[in-house]
Amino acid sequence: MDGNFRIVIAGGGRVGKRVAHILDDRGHDVTVIERDPEQAATLSGDYVATVIEGDATRPGVLEQAGLERADVVAALTSQSGTNLAVCLLTRELAPDTQTVVRTEDEPGTEFDRFVDEVIFPERAGARAAVNAIEPDVNTLEDVTGTLDILELHVAEHAPVADRSLEEVSLPRGSLIVSDAAGDTLAGPDTVLHPGESYLVAVEPSVVDEVLNLFRG
Amino acid sequence: MAKQLIPWNRSFATMSAGERAPAAELGLLDATMIGMGAMIGAGIFVLTGLAADIAGPAAIFVFLFNGVVTAFTGLSYAELAASIPKSGGGYAFVRETFDDLPSFLMGWMLWFAYMIAGGLYALGFAPNFLELLHVYGLTAAPGEVGAIAVPILPVSVPAAVGLALAAVALLVTVNALSTAASGSAETVFTAVKIAILVVFVAFGFLSAGGGGETSFTFQQFDPLFPAGNSPFSILPAMGLTFIAFEGYDLITTVTEEVENPRENIPRAIFYSLGATVVVYALVVVVAIGTLGAEGLAAAGEAGIAQAATSFMPTGLPIIRNGGALIVFGAVFSTLTALNAVVIASSRVAFSMGREGQLLPRLGRIHHRYGTPFLAILVSAVVMLGSVALPTESAGNMSSLFFLLSFIIVNAAVIKLRRERPNMRRPYEMPYYPIPPVxxxxxxxxLTVVLVVYLVRTDPLALALSVGWILAGGLAYYALRLRRRGSPAESTDSSNAEGGVD
Known part of the structure; x- marks a missing residue:
């Protein structure tokens, strides 16, 4: 409702940790549940998330992450079974919370009844490998170095809603590339209409500031 | 207070026409100075005279004991800040821990405490500024400056009130229109303030044995408790001056900018608290030892400044009167502290708006200035209004609300320990649960003592305080109704996420 999500991540390993960092950069509140004490300590040193040390499949541990207030629970450990258990527990404990499950194998439609979203990180990894092998054709998510190319939706009451680019001052390190239709490049008189989306290039350090201008 | 140090959202130091200062990495020293800057700032200059008025020479214990009382809450802040990576200060921690109503009330009270503190510092600024002009013979003595006629309006306001209003208006305007400031400015500011107080203490002790009327003597401390005063008489003075120790809340509003925050934030809290207590104790000892408790009380908000003009050397090059240095310190401190609370108060309102606990509009930044424009303006209204209060009432109310807010922060530590035993606590306070209890x-x-004292001496401040809490209850339920009434308002912004997938 305020553009800030409360997100619980089960598993602070390779995937969970990076997800926590990106979400924190975008200004969300993140809680990570991690079983391994060393991993948990490293994560807590990063200062991007509140860290709960324990096994997320135990209801007593999962509940400590504050499920009733969470918008999304993302189960991102390397084991499908663990992840599914976390999502099923979440459905039971907090039915309104969205669930995201990470799978080990190419997912079919088998999970759809039990979770809201399924992700399979190896597919993205394979794309990156292909991009490196065949550099002439790049999948969009890997064209840039650290730069993010985002498609941003202008919320109804966002600070920039109905303003022209001339009126708005964006943080240094961000650039509005094109308007919603994607036919013309954005110029000073481009107006940011609420309800429409724009292609924006952003350096990671200013992502949350840019998002704030687009959120209500 | 350097504005950038209290960013709206990590590094909100956005933009004048597309420019943005990079987020500063603050070290342990910077974080400590932020805390000390807020505490050493205005409290010592403005409130010492008032504390001496209530407690007599025992005012030295007032500041010492307050340091001890506040240390327990400092431990709680340290534990919370190390565990919860948020830059929101006390409100953010309580919001994380408690349900809607208690966290709303906490934010509502902390917001008020900061706004009234703004009024208090503005009221402390004015007489010291007049004193500075007086030292250089530009105006009559502060008490003799008449009223200023307001053009157009058929009223005249006392000069001091006019100055206080002008100070608030100036800093509100500056902060509403720009977030640009250099990151290390706060460290320099605080160092200047401390240096000035060190000069004050040194010359105060040097005046001992000089035989002059205001040379430092220990006779000024005898009797410690003036006739008719029991040792308990210092309690109301502790309540009044409690505000002088709120600096650790400010440290926890910048945690995400501090390097290695899990270790440095707890340290910064303890170092700033310890150093502040020492500085306070020395300054109060000198002020009472030279001017005497009664003289200090009579000087009110300009107490320290008057003590200084009485013993500092005169005939110096450029500044002529050595006392002017201290008076300048008072002016400088009250202004920087005012700046800090203008930012801090609007930040609380901004966070509450973002969390949907106040009008969402308050949680938005201005599309051009990059500041939480509306949150600053709304806070400014209350701040300007509070300038009409007597200084003591402003001190009492602000302290009262800091006391109440800090009770909730201590409760948050206990609640989190019970409900989330597995949460990682990189800093765990010793001897739990004794400190938060x-x-x-x-x-x-102190809250009870202060309320009883207010019933006897300051019913206006008490009525306004109760009124603010009642207004908070009304606002809370009105906002809930509003949210239910217009579901569109609450869902329309959640899809601003975008991103490539």
């Missing part, structure tokens, strides 16, 4: 008990005790 003592924090709650002692803060409650």
């Amino acid at each position: 003592l924090g709650i008990v002692l803060n409650s005790l």
Whole structure:
């Protein structure tokens, strides 16, 4: 409702940790549940998330992450079974919370009844490998170095809603590339209409500031 | 207070026409100075005279004991800040821990405490500024400056009130229109303030044995408790001056900018608290030892400044009167502290708006200035209004609301320990649960003493305080109704996420 999500991540390993960092950069509140004490300590040193040390499949541990207030629970450990258990527990404990499950194998439609979203990180990894092998054709998510190319939706009451680019001052390190239709490049008189989306290039350090201008 | 140090959202130091200062990495020293800057700032200059008025020479214990009481809450802040990576200060921690209503009330009270503190510092600024002009013979003595006629309006306001209003208006305007400031400015500011106080203390002790009327003597401390005063008489003075120790809340509003925050934030809290207590104790000892408790009380908000003009050397090059240096320190401190609370108060309102606990509009930044424009303006209204209060009422109310807010922060530590035993706590306070329980008990005790004192001496401040809490209850339920009434308002912004997938 305020553009800030409360997100619980089960598993602070390779995937969970990076997800926590990106979400924190975008200004969300993140809680990570991690079983391994060393991993948990490293994560807590990063200062991007509140860290709960324990096994997320135990209801007593999962509940400590504050499920009733969470918008999304993302189960991102390397084991499908663990992840599914976390999502099923979440459905039971907090039915309104969205669930995201990470799978080990190419997912079919088998999970759809039990979770809201399924992700399979190896597919993205394979794309990156292909991009490196065949550099002439790049999948969009890997064209840039650290730069993010985002498609941003202008919320109804966002600070920039109905303003022209001339009126708005964006943080240094961000650039509005094109308007919603994607036919013309954005110029000073481009107006940011609420309800429409724009292609924006952003350096990671200013992502949350840019998002704030687009959120209500 | 350097504005950038209290960013709206990590590094909100956005933009004048597309420019943005990079987020500063603050070290342990910077974080400590932020805390000390807020505490050493205005409290010592403005409130020492008032504390001496209530407690006599025992005012030295007032500041010492307050340092002890507040240390327990400092431990709670340290534990919370190390565990929860948020830059929101006390409100953010409580919001994380408690349900809607208690966290709303906490934010509502902390917001008020900061706004009234703004009024207090503005009221402290004015007489010291007049004193500075007086030292250089530009105006008559502060008490003799008449009223200023307001053009157009058929009224005249006392000069001091006019100055206080002008100070608030100036800093509100500056902060509403720009967030640009250099990151290390706060460290320099605080160092200047401390240096000035060190000069004050040194010359104060040097005046001992000089035989002059205001040379430092220990006779000024005898009797410690003036006739008719029991040792308990210092309690109301502790309540009044409690605000002088709120600096650790400010440290926890910048945690995400501090390097290695899990270790440095707890340290910064303890170092700033310890150093502040030492500085306070020395300054109060000198002020009472030279001017005497009665003289200090008579000087009110300009107490320290008057003590200084009485013993500092005169005939110096450029500044002529050595006392002017201290008066300048008072002016400088009250202004920087005012700036800090203008930012801090609007930040609380901004966070509450973002969390949907106040009008969402308050949680938005201005599309051009990059500041939480509306949150600053709304806070400014209350701040300007509070300038009409007597200084003592402003001190009492602000302290009262800091006391109440800090009780909730201590409770948050206990609640989190019970409900989330597995949460990683990189800093765990020693001897749990004694510190938070003592924090709650002692803060409650001071709250009760302060309320009883207000019933007797300052019913206006009490009525306004109760009124603010009642207004908070109304606002809370009105906002809930509003949210239910217009579901569109609450869902329309959640899809601003975008991103490539």
